[in-house]
Amino acid sequence: MLVASIIGWTLQSRLRQQQNPSDKSLKLVANLVSRVNAWWVMIAVFAVAFLAGKIGTIILFTFISYFALREFITLTPTRPGDHRTLFLAFFLLIPLHYYLIVIEWYALFSILIPVYAFLLMPCIAVLAQDTEYFLERAAKIQWGVMICIYCISHAPALLLLPITNFAGQNALLLFYFMLIVQLSDVLQYVFGNLFGKTKLAPLVSPNKTLEGLVGGGASTILIGAAMWWITPFTPLQSAGMAMIIVTMGFLGGLVMSAIKRSIGAKDWGNMIQGHGGMMDKMDSVSFAAPVFFHLTRYFFTP
Amino acid sequence: MLVNVVRFGLIILVKLLVGAQARRVTSAPSRTDKSAPNLTSKSAQSIYFTNHSSHLDTLALWTALPAEIRAKTRPVAAKDYWGNGRIKRFIALKVLNCVLIDREQLRDPLAPLIAALAAGDSLIIFPEGTRRAQAEPSDFKGGLYHLAEAFPNVQLMPVYLDTLHRSMPKGSILPVPLICTVRFGDVIYLETNERKKAFLSRARDAVIALI
Numbered sequence: 354m355l356v357a358s359i360i361g362w363t364l365q366s367r368l369r370q371q372q373n374p375s376d377k378s379l380k381l382v383a384n385l386v387s388r389v390n391a392w393w394v395m396i397a398v399f400a401v402a403f404l405a406g407k408i409g410t411i412i413l414f415t416f417i418s419y420f421a422l423r424e425f426i427t428l429t430p431t432r433p434g435d436h437r438t439l440f441l442a443f444f445l446l447i448p449l450h451y452y453l454i455v456i457e458w459y460a461l462f463s464i465l466i467p468v469y470a471f472l473l474m475p476c477i478a479v480l481a482q483d484t485e486y487f488l489e490r491a492a493k494i495q496w497g498v499m500i501c502i503y504c505i506s507h508a509p510a511l512l513l514l515p516i517t518n519f520a521g522q523n524a525l526l527l528f529y530f531m532l533i534v535q536l537s538d539v540l541q542y543v544f545g546n547l548f549g550k551t552k553l554a555p556l557v558s559p560n561k562t563l564e565g566l567v568g569g570g571a572s573t574i575l576i577g578a579a580m581w582w583i584t585p586f587t588p589l590q591s592a593g594m595a596m597i598i599v600t601m602g603f604l605g606g607l608v609m610s611a612i613k614r615s616i617g618a619k620d621w622g623n624m625i626q627g628h629g630g631m632m633d634k635m636d637s638v639s640f641a642a643p644v645f646f647h648l649t650r651y652f653f654t655p
Numbered sequence: 656m657l658v659n660v661v662r663f664g665l666i667i668l669v670k671l672l673v674g675a676q677a678r679r680v681t682s683a684p685s686r687t688d689k690s691a692p693n694l695t696s697k698s699a700q701s702i703y704f705t706n707h708s709s710h711l712d713t714l715a716l717w718t719a720l721p722a723e724i725r726a727k728t729r730p731v732a733a734k735d736y737w738g739n740g741r742i743k744r745f746i747a748l749k750v751l752n753c754v755l756i757d758r759e760q761l762r763d764p765l766a767p768l769i770a771a772l773a774a775g776d777s778l779i780i781f782p783e784g785t786r787r788a789q790a791e792p793s794d795f796k797g798g799l800y801h802l803a804e805a806f807p808n809v810q811l812m813p814v815y816l817d818t819l820h821r822s823m824p825k826g827s828i829l830p831v832p833l834i835c836t837v838r839f840g841d842v843i844y845l846e847t848n849e850r851k852k853a854f855l856s857r858a859r860d861a862v863i864a865l866i
Contacts, residue, residue, distance in 0.1 A: 419832070423674075427833040433788075433824050439831040622834060623676070 358393070361386040381546070391625045395634075399531070403524060407512050408455065410527065414509040415451045419443065420631040421639075422501035424621040428613075429493045434483030438474050442498055446470055450502055457513045466503040471495060500609075500639050501632070507642035514646075516653050519585040529584050530598065530645055533577050534637050537599045538606075541569030558610040561603075570599045585653050597648065598641045605640025609633075658749050665750060669718040673711060673822055674834040677719040680815075680865050681841050700777050700809045701842075703728070704799055706792035706862055707781035708820035710736075711830060715816055716779055717751060719837035729754050729771055730779040754778065765798055772806050782858065786825045790817070792862055795855040803845035803854070813840040813858065815865035838865040 364382045402413035426439060446466070453462040475491040511527045519526070545565025553561045577595025581588040609632065613621065622630025669675050705716060713730045720728055734755040737747035747753040754767050771778060780802075782795035803811060818833040843861055845854055 423832045423834060426831070427818060431821065433821075433827075436824060436827055436829070436831060440829045443832055 358389050361389045388628060391628050395625075403528070407524075410512065410524070411451050411454055411509050414506060415447060417631060417635060418447055418451070418502045418505050420624060421505060421621075421635050422447070422497055424624075424630045424632045425497040425501050426494070428616050428618050428621065429497060430616075431490060431494070432483055432485065434481035434485075435478055435490055435494060437481065438478045438494060441477065442470075442474065442494065442502075446498065447502055450506060451509075454506065454510050454513055459513060462506075462510065462513075466498060470498060474498070501635075504639035504643050505635055507646040508638055510642075510646055511649070514650055514654055516585050516649065517655055519653075522583075525583045526585070526649070529577075529580060530642070531638070532580070533573060533595050533598045534602050534641055536576060537569060537573040537595075537602050538637055539569075540572050541565040541603070544568030544572075554607055557607055557614065561607065566603060570596075570603070573599050585649075594645065594648065598645055601641040601644050602637030605637045608640065609636035661746070662750050665714065665746070666718050669711075669714045672830055672832050673715055673819065675715040675718040675837055676834070677721075677837050677839065680838045682864075700772070700775060700806075701728075701812050702772075702777065702799070702802060702806075702809055703779045703812050703814050703839075704782050704795075704858065704862070705779070705814035705816055707783050707786050708788065708790075708816070709786060709823040709825070711819050711823050711835075712781065712786075712816055713751065713753075713779065715819060715835050716814060716837055724777070727775075728777040728779060731756060731768060731781070733758050735759070758784070765801055768798070768802060769805060772802065772809060777809075778802075782855070788820060788825050790820060790866065792859060795859050797851060797855065799858055800845070800851045800854050807845060810842040811844060811858065812842050813861035813865060814838065815840070815862050817866070840865045 361382070365386055398413065402409040405412075422443065431439065450462070450465055453459075453465060474494060475487075478487070478491060478494075508527060508530060511530060512523045514523060514526075516523065516526070541561075542565070544567075545560060545562045548564040548568060549560075549562035551563040552559060553563055553566065574592050574595045577598070578588045578592035581591035584591055584594075586594060609621075613619065620629030621632035624630050625634060628634050703716060705712065713732060717725060717728070717730055730751055730753050732747055732751075732753040732755055734757045737743055737753060738755050747755065754771050756764050756767055758764070768778060768780070780799065782799045783793050784796045784798075787793050799811070802809075815838045816835055817838070818835045821831065822833045822835065823830045840861055843858060849857075
């Protein structure tokens with residue numbers, strides 16, 4: 354982090370000294386610096402939450418889900434008939450779902466949204482008797498709730514897993530997961546900017562390149578393997594987990610870009626300077642967290 | 656003391672709920688300045704006029720203003736809504752420093768507004784007079800014209816509040832959190848010899864242009 358900050362600041366001051374720096378490089382460096390600064394803020398927030406313990410972490414993710422869903426619903430066309438459903442999704446479903454992590458009621462946590470919310474949200478909406486685009490509206494709200502609440506919540510849910518020979522250290526596993534996801538994003542961005550040539554999906558996300566994915570992915574997997582000692586995994590298992598996180602994160606980023614394009618937006622919001630909105634930061638988390646959670650649960654809990 | 660605490664809490668609450676991010680939208684390309692809400696020259700007295708679709712409108716626009724401008728800006732609010740109940744009255748009069756107008760009173764309803772402008776304050780007004788359910792504002796009432804005529808040097812700034820008609824539609828008391836962008840447009844003035852009808856429709860178009 355320190356290194357990245359220093360690189361950013363030196364690049365910026367050098368560019369300022371130049372007679373006529375090109376617009377593109379100025380923009381790139383400015384974006385880099387604001388990204389790095391936003392990183393510091395995020396690290397500070399996470400550090401405070403981690404220090405506050407399990408409850409602090411869960412509250413932090415409750416707010417992350419809230420802001421992510423707010424961005425998602427803002428860009429999704431809804432009608433007055435959805436008003437009550439949305440109110441309950443924000444102010445009942447989010448707190449209830451995260452409360453289940455606090456009391457470690459895993460059975461209900463895993464089905465609250467896919468079963469109960471899935472069935473009850475259209476039940477509430479139908480009472481408003483607005484049949485215009487009913488299926489589309491129900492499906493979109495369901496999607497937003499799944500991604501922004503259910504999927505993201507699987508990161509803090511790591512805290513409730515009774516992992517063999519790892520009691521009391523689950524916060525480290527959450528730290529490992531968040532670090533790998535974010536490193537994967539950053540290193541893909543860095544490798545993509547340095548060596549990127551072959552566009553992988555130019556119609557969905559023109560910034561994603563093969564070189565970025567391979568370079569960023571491989572270095573993330575190496576770092577993941579080297580971090581095995583803070584996890585319940587062996588070095589090889591840790592590399593495998595990092596590979597799955599990288600893959601799901603990459604694909605999740607693509608899917609969320611496609612959704613943004615289909616609703617005509619460039620960023621989900623502008624909450625985090627240089628990064629766009631909360632959802633721009635959490636897209637890879639939301640796809641990687643449930644898979645990482647369940648793989649850990651299948652193979653590393655009794 | 657209490658007023659300041661409530662004011663601070665209210666700003667946090669509005670930001671958590673609807674974001675209320677200020678954005679300058681201008682047709683002059685050299686002045687494009689998306690993030691910085693340096694809305695006007697700081698001392699300039701203004702009338703902010705905006706579309707009206709929910710009870711959150713006043714709070715969102717008030718929150719979006721930079722602190723030093725907010726301190727000199729008074730929202731105009733209907734007495735029949737904001738004047739009812741102790742808490743609403745406290746927020747309207749003490750926290751937001753509203754100018755309350757009586758929509759029922761036929762004789763000179765603009766008098767309190769004229770007094771506030773004469774005292775040097777800026778105003779937030781909703782020229783439609785009442786809340787509408789749709790994204791586009793309906794026809795403006797005459798008040799804006801009369802104020803512009805009486806105070807030709809006060810700048811008139813069009814503002815558009817998006818998504819609030821979805822956040823808290825008319826008839827609902829439960830807010831849904833959606834990000835509201837508060838878009839500030841280019842200042843207009845009443846032109847010499849401009850007729851009331853022409854001016855009001857030009858002002859309305861200035862708000863619609865921000866959608």
